[in-house]
Amino acid sequence: MEDTNAFIKNGRRNGKVDRGDSMKNFMICVSLVTLVACSGKQERVMYEMEYRDRAPVKITENATKNAYFGDLHVHTKNSFDAYITGTRTTADDSYRFAKGEAIDNGAGTQIKLSGSPLDFYGVTDHGEYMGVVAALDPQTSQDPLSETETAKSIFGLWGGSTDDRMNAFLAIGTTIVTGEPIEDIYDREFIDSAWAFNVNAAEKHYEPGVFTTFAAYEYTQMNVVGEIEDNLGATNLHRNVVFKDKAPKRLFATLDSTNPEDLWEWMNGQRADGVDVIAIPHNSNASNGQMFATTMTDGSPLTQEYAINRMTNEPIVEMTQVKGTSETHPLLSPEDEFADHELYEILVGMANESEKVPGSFVRQSLAIGMRMEEQTGGNPYAFGFIGSSDTHVSGPSLSEEEHFGKFSHDTDKDQRGSIPPAGAMEWNGEGSGAALDFISTAQYGASGLAGVWAEANTREHIFDAMRRKETFATSGPRLKVRMFAGNYEDGVLAAPDMLAKAYADGVPMGGNLNAGDESPDFILWAMKDPQGTPLQRMQVIKVWSDGDQNMETIYDVACAGGAAPDPATNRCPDNGARVDLSNCATNDETGAAELKTVWQDPSFQQGQKAAYYVRALENPKCRWSSWDAVRNGTAPNPGMKKTIQDRVWSSPIWIMPR
Numbered sequence: 090m091e092d093t094n095a096f097i098k099n100g101r102r103n104g105k106v107d108r109g110d111s112m113k114n115f116m117i118c119v120s121l122v123t124l125v126a127c128s129g130k131q132e133r134v135m136y137e138m139e140y141r142d143r144a145p146v147k148i149t150e151n152a153t154k155n156a157y158f159g160d161l162h163v164h165t166k167n168s169f170d171a172y173i174t175g176t177r178t179t180a181d182d183s184y185r186f187a188k189g190e191a192i193d194n195g196a197g198t199q200i201k202l203s204g205s206p207l208d209f210y211g212v213t214d215h216g217e218y219m220g221v222v223a224a225l226d227p228q229t230s231q232d233p234l235s236e237t238e239t240a241k242s243i244f245g246l247w248g249g250s251t252d253d254r255m256n257a258f259l260a261i262g263t264t265i266v267t268g269e270p271i272e273d274i275y276d277r278e279f280i281d282s283a284w285a286f287n288v289n290a291a292e293k294h295y296e297p298g299v300f301t302t303f304a305a306y307e308y309t310q311m312n313v314v315g316e317i318e319d320n321l322g323a324t325n326l327h328r329n330v331v332f333k334d335k336a337p338k339r340l341f342a343t344l345d346s347t348n349p350e351d352l353w354e355w356m357n358g359q360r361a362d363g364v365d366v367i368a369i370p371h372n373s374n375a376s377n378g379q380m381f382a383t384t385m386t387d388g389s390p391l392t393q394e395y396a397i398n399r400m401t402n403e404p405i406v407e408m409t410q411v412k413g414t415s416e417t418h419p420l421l422s423p424e425d426e427f428a429d430h431e432l433y434e435i436l437v438g439m440a441n442e443s444e445k446v447p448g449s450f451v452r453q454s455l456a457i458g459m460r461m462e463e464q465t466g467g468n469p470y471a472f473g474f475i476g477s478s479d480t481h482v483s484g485p486s487l488s489e490e491e492h493f494g495k496f497s498h499d500t501d502k503d504q505r506g507s508i509p510p511a512g513a514m515e516w517n518g519e520g521s522g523a524a525l526d527f528i529s530t531a532q533y534g535a536s537g538l539a540g541v542w543a544e545a546n547t548r549e550h551i552f553d554a555m556r557r558k559e560t561f562a563t564s565g566p567r568l569k570v571r572m573f574a575g576n577y578e579d580g581v582l583a584a585p586d587m588l589a590k591a592y593a594d595g596v597p598m599g600g601n602l603n604a605g606d607e608s609p610d611f612i613l614w615a616m617k618d619p620q621g622t623p624l625q626r627m628q629v630i631k632v633w634s635d636g637d638q639n640m641e642t643i644y645d646v647a648c649a650g651g652a653a654p655d656p657a658t659n660r661c662p663d664n665g666a667r668v669d670l671s672n673c674a675t676n677d678e679t680g681a682a683e684l685k686t687v688w689q690d691p692s693f694q695q696g697q698k699a700a701y702y703v704r705a706l707e708n709p710k711c712r713w714s715s716w717d718a719v720r721n722g723t724a725p726n727p728g729m730k731k732t733i734q735d736r737v738w739s740s741p742i743w744i745m746p747r
Contacts, residue, residue, distance in 0.1 A: 133224075133232040135278070136285040138338060139292065146297045150544040153588035154559070156569045157546055159209030159539050160187065160485050161305060162329055162371060162407060162477035167214040167283050168307075169222040169261055171481040173243075175497035178483040180212040180290035186484035188300060194482045195497030203488035204567060204620055209541075209551050210294075211305035212287055212483075213329045216342030217265045219306065220283025221274050237273040266311045266323050268347040281339055288336050297547045304336035305329055308352055308368065310343050312379060325375035328352070328403070329477075333365035333552040348386050350395075353402040367555060369475065371407035374415040374433055378448035381457055381470055396458075396467025405473040405555055408451045408738065409537035409564050411486070411495045412479060412529070416704075416738065417452040425643055427706065430736065431534040431564065447639065455632045455700040455741060456639035462698075463634070473558030473599045473740030474702070476537025476565075485538075487565040489733060490673075492535040492713035499530050506531035506726055507717035514723055531729065535713055538563045540737070542571070542597065558599025558740045566618035568737035572598045572703045573612040574744065581612065582685055598702070598740040603747045608693035613646060614685045615705035615737060622707040622735065623680025625649050626661045629688060632741075633699040642692060647684035649708075666708035668732050673711035673719050680708040696746040703739040710735070 164171040165180050175195035182192045187210040191201040214220075224232040225240035234240060242257035264271055284306065291302040308330055311323035328349065330340070341355040349368075356366050373380035385395050408415045413433025422428040447453045451474065458470025478485030479495065486493045493500050502508045509516050540561040541554040554560060561570050571588075575595015581587055591612050596602050602609055615627045627647040633640045645654040648661035655662065666679045684705060711719070712733040718725040725731045 133279075135282040136289060137282075138285045138288050138336070140335070141292055143295075143297065148298050148545045148547060150550075152544065153592065154542040154544055154554075155546070157208035157301075157541050157543055157551060158563075158567055159207050159211075159301070159541075159551075160477050160480075161209075161211040161213065161303065161331055161369060161475070161539055162307075162410060162479045163210065163212045163483065163485070164214055164307075164479070164481040165212055165287075165483045166223050167220040167287065168481065169215060169218050171214075171496075172222045172226075173258060174481065176482050180214075180287045181293070183212050183483035184210060184290060184294035184302060188294070192483060194493060194500065196500060198493065198497075198500050200482065200484055200486070200493050202484060203486075203491060204618075206300065208546050209301035209303070209539075211303035211329070211331055212290065213305045213307045213331075214283075214287060215265075215309050216280075216284075216306040216330075216340045217309055217344050218261060218274065219280045219340075220286070221276065221279065222261070224279065225274065232279070234274055234276060234279065239271055239274045265309050265343055266313055266347075268343050270344045275344065277339070284336075284340055285338070295548070298545060301546055301548055301551050303331050303333075303548065303552070305331040306340050306342075308342060308349070310347055310349055310352075312377075314377070324377040324379050325372045326370070326380055327372060328368040328370050329407070330356070330366060330368050331552075331555075334548050335364050337364060350386050350398070353398050356402050357398075365552065366402075367405070367552075368403050369405055369407050369477075370403055371410060371477070371479070372412055372415065373406065373408075373449050373451065373454075374413050374418075376449050378446060381448040381451075381454035383448070383457060383461065391461055391465060391469065393465045393467035396461065396465060396469035399469040400467075400471055403472065404558055405475050405560055405740070406451055407477050407537075407539075407562075408474045409476040409562050410479040411533045411536055413532070413534065414536070414564065415450050417450045418446050420446055421450060421453050421639075422641060425641075427704075427734065427736075430734070431536060433529070433532050452630065452632055452641060453639045456634040456641070459632075459698050459700065459743075460634040460637070471743060473555075473560045474562040474738050475539035475541075475555070475560050476562035477539050478537060486535050487538065489535050489565070489711060489713045489735075490716050492716070494530060495533045496530075499533060501530075502717055502721070504530050505714065505717060506729065507714035508721040508723055508726075516724060516727055531714070531726075534564070536564045538565060538567070540569065559597050560599065561737060561739050563737045564735045566621040566707070566735050566737075568618050568621070568624075568705065568707070568735070569616040570703050570705055570737045570739045571612070571614040572701075572739040572742060574600075574602045574609045574701070574742045575612075577610040577612060577687060581610075582687060587612075596742060598742055601743045601745050604693075604695075604744045605747065606695050608689040608691075609744065611688045611690075611701065611742075613688055613703055614683065615647075615703065616683045617681070617707070622675065622710050623649065623677050623682060624684055625664055625666055625680055625706050625708045625734065627684040627686070627703060627705040629690075629701055630704055631690065631692070631699055631701050633697060644688070644691075646688045647686045649679060649681040649684070664708070668709050668711055670711070670715060670725060670731055671719070673716055675708060675710055677708065698743070698745055700741040700743050702741040704736055706734045706736045709733070
């Protein structure tokens with residue numbers, strides 16, 4: 090239930106509750122639910138899992154590893170919020186999209202992946218009521234579920250008002266928050282069947298060495314703000330649960346327990362039965378500081394056992410996606426001029442609640458985790474980074490120029506807020522109000538992608554890379570980044586066997602390194618998307634804890650054009666990159682195809698525990714909203730960001746005192 094915050098709280102603008110307009114506009118977004126019809130009816134079909142016998146395939150392994158790109162956060166019509174907003178494509182369609190085929194977005198528009206086919210993919214429909222809302226629709230289903238009272242309420246068969254129908258649909262979202270199912274539609278055997286269909290689709294499309302698929306689903310946990318009847322919203326504590334090669338017949342969702350610690354124990358049981366699995370938290374930016382809290386779920390002090398259990402089950406986090414980036418926030422990183430990248434301002438925990446922000450963002454949580462380790466002996470937040478999309482139209486929108494959004498209705502230009510409303514050719518006032526009147530469409534970003542460094546493109550190799558945190562995140566483009574820490578000889582960057590030496594004499598991203606008296610050597614390497622915008626700069630972000638304070642320092646370590654960072658500011662000089670907002674043209678000759686260096690921390694302190702990660706930024710380019718304006722012949726919305734600098738983040742390396 091990716092936007093359950095919006096569904097339940099009826100809208101929030103600038104930190105204030107707006108109970109009327111947002112619900113009205115959400116009804117516009119989904120149309121009248123009685124109008125989202127398809128032709129033909131189907132008898133109930135129940136699926137069983139079918140693992141096919143795959144012929145042995147000779148896989149060539151690369152010891153120094155290859156970069157693979159994928160998406161592990163994808164919704165199809167089996168997710169209740171995707172179906173109600175028009176999505177009719179299945180897991181099978183979604184895998185075809187990832188391999189380069191065009192599919193329908195649910196509003197009659199053909200959408201296609203930007204760039205070459207992805208390397209790996211996982212459909213993650215909500216485990217709660219998986220497939221059920223599609224089965225409730227009497228215009229497309231003859232399933233017994235379509236005869237239930239809930240079905241008749243949602244799809245208007247009792248002649249109720251649109252408000253009545255929407256309230257019936259919102260009741261589904263509310264039960265996911267409370268963990269108390271609606272009995273007439275909580276058909277576990279049917280949900281098992283929908284899950285089996287998704288698992289079978291992953292099995293069908295898996296091609297070892299070519300295209301890797303994972304059986305996966307979303308565990309949609311949220312905590313209520315206030316009391317449920319207050320309708321103030323819910324914090325986002327969602328996880329995507331990804332299985333390595335086999336999946337259980339019945340998944341574990343919030344309707345089994347809303348406590349993620351119960352999910353972890355179920356996962357521990359799965360591994361004991363030979364079914365390896367990890368969970369990936371996402372949208373911590375909407376968690377009101379609860380995703381990376383300093384207590385356990387019940388509010389009791391965090392323990393070493395909790396930390397070990399969490400890291401066993403959640404070694405990586407999704408830190409960028411369509412609903413914003415969870416790296417950091419300007420309130421937390423005032424010295425970071427790039428901290429405002431694709432912030433998502435509507436959800437709880439963002440606007441005017443700075444005391445709740447630290448546990449919502451991954452950078453500060455690295456420091457929180459190290460502080461917890463000093464206190465308890467266990468670090469619950471020693472995680473790696475990935476990106477993914479959270480698409481609800483079965484395929485990710487990753488291109489600023491061709492952005493098609495999260496839901497099927499996001500292609501509507503008026504709703505996007507990117508052009509003046511009602512056919513006007515000029516903006517009246519600030520313009521931002523036109524964008525925020527709708528359910529967050531204007532804030533959705535063309536993001537993100539998961540990257541891994543693995544020996545080969547198979548389930549085993551990619552899953553193991555995620556387990557060891559040799560992963561990276563991008564905000565959409567196929568950017569690559571590598572990071573190693575160790576003791577390296579002079580001239581290692583020019584060595585023909587540089588990567589072999591990097592592994593042999595140090596650790597890659599995701600690893601721990603015991604440091605001595607001096608800073609280790611960091612091998613840092615960022616590469617542009619071959620089809621994308623050149624790089625402007627590469628940075629190292631250092632994070633540590635000083636008492637109760639989360640500390641950070643940012644160093645520009647490599648600059649486009651070979652310029653040296655200013656030692657007084659640790660920043661690259663202006664490289665002259667510009668964007669012409671009249672046509673979105675850029676001067677790409679100012680950027681770099683790659684940035685590579687060996688770096689030592691000038692502020693290194695012996696005995697200090699710290700986490701380091703790389704962030705590399707492209708030159709500026711038009712944001713998708715500015716592309717819309719150019720095509721419309723109008724100025725960009727003055728209330729929206731006009732340009733964007735896409736980026737890539739490595740997972741951290743932790744430098745540990747001996």
